[in-house]
Amino acid sequence: MWASYVGYTVLNESFASASDDELFEGRRFRIYSKSAFLDYMSRATFASEEFPGPTRHYCVACEDQIVQVLSVEPPAIEKLNR
Secondary structure, eight states, X not given: OOSOXXXXXXXXXXXXXXXXXXXXXXXXXXXXXXXXXXXXXXXXXXXXXXXXXXXXXXXXXXSSEEEEEEESSOOOOOOOOO
């Protein structure tokens, strides 16, 4: 969960498109260094290095949804024992 964020999207995975020029680390939980979402958010917001600070593009690739988040802070992740 993110305590704060600049913006996020939730896409039906059936409609999400991948691009060869996007760069990320991870598989189901990704951190992007280059993406269409980063490009879009730089045009659609006034977020900058000065305010709110350096941001990162996080992505959670779920079974049916793709959740993309632009945030200064990484999410708080808690492992649940079952």
